[in-house]
Each structure stands twice: as structure tokens, then as C-alpha cells.
Amino acid sequence: QKEVEQNSGPLSVPEGAIASLNCTYSDRGSQSFFWYRQYSGKSPELIMFIYSNGDKEDGRFTAQLNKASQYVSLLIRDSQPSDSATYLCAVSSGNTPLVFGKGTRLSVIA
Amino acid sequence: GAGVSQSPRYKVAKRGQDVALRCDPISGHVSLFWYQQALGQGPEFLTYFQNEAQLDKSGLPSDRFFAERPEGSVSTLKIQRTQQEDSAVYLCASRSGGVTDTQYFGPGTRLTVL
Numbered sequence: 001q002k003e004v005e006q007n008s009g010p011l012s013v014p015e016g017a018i019a020s021l022n023c024t025y026s027d028r029g030s031q032s033f034f035w036y037r038q039y040s041g042k043s044p045e046l047i048m049f050i051y052s053n054g055d056k057e058d059g060r061f062t063a064q065l066n067k068a069s070q071y072v073s074l075l076i077r078d079s080q081p082s083d084s085a086t087y088l089c090a091v092s093s094g095n096t097p098l099v100f101g102k103g104t105r106l107s108v109i110a
Numbered sequence: 111g112a113g114v115s116q117s118p119r120y121k122v123a124k125r126g127q128d129v130a131l132r133c134d135p136i137s138g139h140v141s142l143f144w145y146q147q148a149l150g151q152g153p154e155f156l157t158y159f160q161n162e163a164q165l166d167k168s169g170l171p172s173d174r175f176f177a178e179r180p181e182g183s184v185s186t187l188k189i190q191r192t193q194q195e196d197s198a199v200y201l202c203a204s205r206s207g208g209v210t211d212t213q214y215f216g217p218g219t220r221l222t223v224l
Contacts, residue, residue: 004152034213036215043201043215044201044215097166098143100145100154102152
């Protein structure tokens with residue numbers, strides 16, 4: 001069974017700090033990796049996707065992928081209170097449905 | 111429309127009642143997915159359509175769950191004889207089928223079975 005593991009948190013960081021969110025996955029055939037942000041009572045919102053090993057940066061967000069270690073992470077620089085949410089890691093093997101982790105709850109303290 | 115829409119946003123049903131949840135995907139998106147999200151959990155896959163064809167229904171928890179997309183656009187998820195364990199948020203997502211392979215979610219339907 002394909003599994004995606006995340007630390008449920010809460011992860012608390014002070015405003016302006018770097019938040020580091022981690023995710024591991026079990027299926028070595030996974031090809032696509034996604035980070036979604038979900039505010040309480042809202043639906044998941046896509047933040048980043050990454051397909052290749054290495055780093056991918058978009059504004060304050062950096063996704064990192066290491067396929068050998070089956071590990072994907074999301075760094076949020078200059079964290080803001082508005083970043084407080086649950087971050088969901090999702091993995092897909094090409095044309096297959098996304099497999100989600102349970103999410104990590106992030107709290108940015110002003 | 112600009113995004114995925116779902117209706118109703120909230121549904122309260124008595125145990126044993128049948129419910130129907132509707133999803134309008136982003137115009138032109140060929141792929142449509144249904145997920146179930148319990149409180150404090152990540153979304154879990156239920157079923158997947160490519161146009162009108164239901165390609166994967168392995169996530170449907172029982173034969174009380176049925177989904178259709180007869181014209182390849184709007185989809186309906188039907189739950190018969192609802193049980194309390196069916197209480198969850200039901201999320202619909204659509205995907206263009208392009209290289210980026212990203213799914214965009216609707217606002218969800220929160221189902222409460224009493």
C-alpha cells in the first residue's frame with residue numbers, strides 16, 4: 001500500500017523564521033510531488049509541485065526532492081502568521097490519483 | 111467558471127437517508143477526482159473519471175457509494191443508506207491532463223450523518 005508520512009505537528013515557528021516541513025513516501029515509482037496548504041474549514045490549495053531531484057523555488061517557498069531517500073520537503077522563508085495552516089504532502093505515480101499524508105499543522109507566532 | 115464548484119456546501123442527513131453531492135469541474139478539464147477527508151486526516155481517494163469513463167473506483171468504501179459523470183463534465187457522488195461513519199468532507203478535484211498534472215480542488219461538501 002502506498003503511504004505518505006508527515007509529522008502531524010503542530011510545528012511552531014516565530015514570525016520571520018524559516019519553517020521546514022518534511023514528508024516521506026513509500027512508493028519508489030512516484031513521479032510527481034505536491035504541497036498543498038489547507039486552512040481550517042477550507043479546501044486544499046496547491047502551493048508547489050516538483051518532479052525532479054533538487055530544489056525548486058517560488059517566492060518564499062522552496063520544495064526539495066530526494067528520490068533516493070524518498071523524501072520531499074517544503075521550506076517557507078520569512079514565515080508570516082498568515083502561513084499558519086495545515087500543509088499536505090501528496091504524491092502521484094504519473095496518471096494515478098494523489099496519495100496524501102495526514103498533514104502537518106504549522107503555527108507562526110507573531 | 112473560474113474554479114471547481116461543489117454543491118451543496120453543507121448537508122445534514124439522517125442515518126439511512128440517501129444523499130447526492132454534485133461537482134462542477136473547471137471547464138475543459140478531462141480528469142475528475144473524488145476524495146473523502148475525515149477530521150484531522152488528509153484527503154483519501156474515492157474514485158476517478160477521465161471524461162465520462164470511471165477509470166478507478168478502488169477507493170469507494172462500500173457498494174453504498176456510487177459516482178457518475180455521464181457527459182464528461184458534471185459529476186455526482188451518491189451515498190445510499192448513509193451511516194454515521196460517512197460523515198466527512200467530500201472533495202472534488204479536476205485536472206487538465208496536461209504535463210503539470212496538478213489537481214485543483216473545489217470547496218468541498220461537509221456531510222454530517224445524524
